[in-house]
Amino acid sequence: MPSAPRTALRICPLCEATCGLTLTLDGTTVTGARGDREDVFSRGFICPKGAAFGGVDGDPDRLRTPLVRRDGQLCEASWEEAYEAIAAVVPGLVREHGAQSVGVVLGNPNVHTMAGALYPPLLLKALGTRNLFTASTLDQMPKHVSSGLLFGDPFAIPVPDLDRTDFLLLLGANPVESNGSLCTAPDFPGRLKALRARSGTLVVVDPRRTRTARLADRHLAPRPGSDALLLAALAHTLLAEKLADPGPLTDLLDGDLRELAEALARFTPEEVAPACDLPAREIRALARQLAAAPTAAVYGRMGSCTVEYGTLASWLVDVLNILTGNLDRPGGALFPLSATAPAPRAAGPGKGFALGRWSSRVSGHPEAKGELPLAALAEEIDTPGEGRIRAVIAIAANPVLSAPDGRRLDAALAGLDFMVSVDPYLNETSRHAHVVLPPPPPSQSAHFDFAFNGFAVRNQVRFSPAAVPLDEDRLDECEIQARLVLAVSGMHGAAAPAAVDDLAIRAGLAKAVADPGSPLHGADPDRLAGLLAGTSAPERRLDMMLRLGPYGDRFGFGTSPAHEAAADGGLGLERLLAHPHGIDLGPLRPRLPGVLKTRSGRIELLPEPIAAELPRLHAALAERPAALVLVGRRHLRSNNSWLHNVPALTGGSNRCTLQVHPLDAARLGLVDGKAARISADGGSLEVPVEITDSVRTGVVSLPHGWGHDRPGTRLSAASAQPGANVNQLLDGSRLDPLSGTAVLNGFPVEVELVPLP
Ligand SMILES: Nc1nc2c(c(=O)[nH]1)N[C@H]1C(S)=C(S)[C@@H](COP(=O)(O)OP(=O)(O)OC[C@H]3O[C@@H](n4cnc5c(=O)[nH]c(N)nc54)[C@H](O)[C@@H]3O)O[C@H]1N2
Ligand SMILES: Nc1nc2c(c(=O)[nH]1)N[C@H]1C(S)=C(S)[C@@H](COP(=O)(O)OP(=O)(O)OC[C@H]3O[C@@H](n4cnc5c(=O)[nH]c(N)nc54)[C@H](O)[C@@H]3O)O[C@H]1N2
Ligand code: SF4
Ligand SMILES: [Mo]
DSSP, X not given: OOOOOEEEEEEOOXXXXXXXXXXXXXXXXXXXXXXXXXXXXXXXXXXXXXHTHHHHHTOTTSOXXXXXXXXXXXXXXXHHHHHHHHHHHHHHHHHXXXXXXXXXXXXXXXXXXXXXXXXXXXXHHHHTOOOEEEGGGGTTHHHHHHHHHHHSOTTOOOEEOTTTOSEEEEESOOXXXXXXSSSBOTTHHHHHHHHHHTTOEEEEEOSBOOHHHHTSSEEEOOOTTXXXXXXXXXXXXXXXXXXXXXXXXXXXXXXXXHHHHHHTTTOOHHHHHHHHTSOHHHHHHHHHXXXXXXXXXXXXXXXXXXXXXXXXXXXXXXXXHHHTTOBTSTTSEEOOOOTTSOOOOOSSOXXXXXXXXXXXXXXXXXXXXXXXXXXXXXXXXXXOSTTOOOEEXXXXXXXXXXXXXXXXXXXXXXXXXXXXXXXXXXXXXXXGOSEEXXXXXXXXXXXXXXXXXXXBSEEEEOEEOOSXXXXXXXXXXXXXXXXXXXXXXXXXXXXXXXXXXXXHHHHHHHHHHHOTTSTTTTOOHHHHHHTOOOSSHHHHHHHHHHHHSTTBOGGGSSOOTTHHHHOTTOBXXXXXXXXXXXXXXXXXXXXXXXXXXSTTSSXXXXXXXXXXXXXXXXXXXXXXXXXXXXXXXXXXXXXXTSSTTOGGGSBTTBOOOEEXXXXXXXXXXXXXXXXXXXXXXXXXXXXEEEEOTTBOTTEEEOOSSOOOOOTTOOOXXXXXXXXXXXXGGOOSOOEETTTXXXXXXXXXXXXXXXXXO
8 A cells, every 4th residue: 555645854865956846655665855945044945956865776786785895896795794893804904014004085975964064074084094085175175274374263154145245246156056165055056146136246267157156247257277376466455455355353363464465466467367357447446346336245265276376376365355254254255153063262362274284195285174185086096115005995976977087096096905985876986996985865864964064154053863774784884984994993792882883972062061161061071971862973063063053052051152042042953953954043143253263363364374475376377378278167967977877867958068269169160069089187078068158268168977988897887878077178186285285177189170080
């Protein structure tokens, strides 16, 4: 007999917008998804990816059981066999070859799962390795580094106050398709339209005329890779024309404006205009407009991060927010306050942020935020010598497609002594694993946005319990990762997975009761641990973080700094469960100087590593720009490398084509729909040409995440339409030096027609 349809709420894990969804369920199958109109943040918004939640969740290619390699073949195995296989190898490898012999790779979905926030830090601690590689060095590491240097905290990334600003200067982002990044805002497109409707101004800087650019008052299409120059010229103009006025921020600045003006003196609009391929007067006009706006926010993402001067561009974004007095004020760019952040500390000097505390073995790349460049993973595996990586633990990562030179990495992974993948799919990367641990589909997992609440345009907090019960033969991803921590520590079978969480809880509570500034000072941590709510160990950890956090109930000991925003005595998991559509914690509020953790306790306006890079940026002005460079693009129905297996999300315009401007196509003799060969440092590809004037001249665009043509995967839909892997054009040597981030945009390519056979 068919069971009665029911609905369940689930925050969407498919992009940073974190929309609340209402799932329709038939038994344990998700049959539909619509926007939850009562969600306090997303208010019913949904995009085609969220609407396809059922297809993503129910993909028949998702692995059901662990896989273990036997005689070279991956075979279905029990969880016990899988963990035994790990326990039999990893601790011994660490004993014999040292902690650095294990590399950890963390991919993007870790920021979309509870497990990904709670366990990787414990795994790294258990292993003791410094060989950590994450998707951040293909993405936002420049923002972490510039925030670390400016504010002393790599996570203190200001977000544009989208709903209140009068002027938004948006560079290298296409939120109408990506739905936003480091700016969590369900219905980003609607918020941009609202900005225009209230007579605000939107300026978009992008070498492509994107759907976002089409919403703008003004679209500037510079030469890719030139954002740092453009932003430097804007800052220079503000300073030279006496338009800079940081207002109350002035007292918080370490370093004065004169020093900054000197450092930027040579970056005049006239000087940078040819490299940016923008008229100098446009740059000056933009600076004046920015200064004149009642409030304004400058925001830069992928296109200004994954370029050669990504950290300089990211720094300059916030310099402009500071110079115009817009940092930390409503309508400008503010620091969100997430419910699970540590409770704000008193203002004053902090520990500061250091870069390059250690370096990678082969190329000597400096670490940033404790990470090494993912672009350097392959050489760390395949270059012989002391300290070589012999085993890899990859969680939610597909670097064979997402990182430069997948071919080399593919071969390197194949040569490892041992590899573990925590991944729902047998894909281009996990096919090399000796053990694959598959997490359950999202409908069977509880959800909390530890990461994105810290970058949201409104303070709010929401929790989704699992929408359907866990299949009997599955483990929750939290338990999968907790058991992994035990297995690599030589504790497999010796302790229950919850022991891993208990340690984390004990450490968290011990810290709180030891803090003389906390109302919990001197309380009994065991008694507090006994008060924690939650039906599982990770839920108890969430409860602890909420209760100790800035809006927390502090277990009834005094009140937390912002708890009145949460009402009724402050937050805890039980309060959250009583509000299934979430709790709104109000608009973003000024948080300076409390956010600052620099050694000076001030904003380090011109940090030394940045000052040292500026001459290199200037020297680049003398270089002749390449005739043709490549940029990426995202399609609304895509998500990096792993949604091409869901038929509802592929086809139509979501295709792996090389977009070329008509003038370039004519010059190169390319024909729409016919194949072109594109070549660069790392190799060449054949791709179909799409002629369109939405890319500017001198620029071609190819999306990433494609290239599903390797054997040994289980991606039946994706491998039927494999596309080509754009990252094969890179050899991994082009990096933003301060952050180790791969240059994925604006690198030189050559394109020619593939003659018919
Ligand atoms: N050329 C170019 N390259 C790029 C980019 C670009 O713009 N251009 N973008 C870069 C960016 S911004 C990013 S973030 C990276 C992303 O690159 P990766 O971090 O490698 O992420 P994905 O391609 O999203 O692959 C995610 C993996 O996680 C698995 N997965 C999905 N859901 C879950 C889950 O719930 N749990 C677990 N454990 N695994 C799961 C998927 O099966 C897949 O194997 O790509 C980067 N690469
Ligand atoms: N639909 C969809 N949504 C996604 C994802 C996805 O794959 N698909 N991925 C998610 C992830 S992991 C991330 S990090 C975010 C990223 O989200 P966004 O930061 O919005 O990134 P993109 O959509 O890649 O947009 C980057 C834009 O920069 C432009 N660009 C390239 N080079 C330059 C340059 O030198 N200067 C300037 N000013 N612009 C340049 C490109 O043309 C492109 O339009 O999206 C997330 N959301
Ligand atoms: S915008 Fe992002 S979070 Fe919202 S429904 Fe679409 S994929 Fe999900
Ligand atoms: Mo990303």
